[in-house]
Amino acid sequence: MTMNCKARVDENSCSGHGDCVDVAPTNFLLDDDLAEVIADGPLELLIEAAEACPAAAISVIDPSSGEQLYP
Numbered sequence: 001m002t003m004n005c006k007a008r009v010d011e012n013s014c015s016g017h018g019d020c021v022d023v024a025p026t027n028f029l030l031d032d033d034l035a036e037v038i039a040d041g042p043l044e045l046l047i048e049a050a051e052a053c054p055a056a057a058i059s060v061i062d063p064s065s066g067e068q069l070y071p
């Protein structure tokens, strides 16, 4: 699937260890122990990053409909 999706990080849940950055360095950046979303990206990659997050802090959204695709 090639649709570009939007990721969101719940900053209250993020524990800042950077697993999301390891999986998707083009989409996430670690700033002051808090993950920041730096770019939209392919659905599968963002879901992979969300699944790797030990704090379940990442959700993935379809930017055109606003529908939450993950979790």
Ligand code: SF4
Residues within 6 Å of the ligand: 009, 013, 014, 015, 016, 017, 018, 019, 020, 021, 034, 035, 052, 053, 054, 055, 056, 057, 058
């Ligand atoms: S993997 Fe989750 S907890 Fe870890 S930095 Fe990324 S968003 Fe935060």
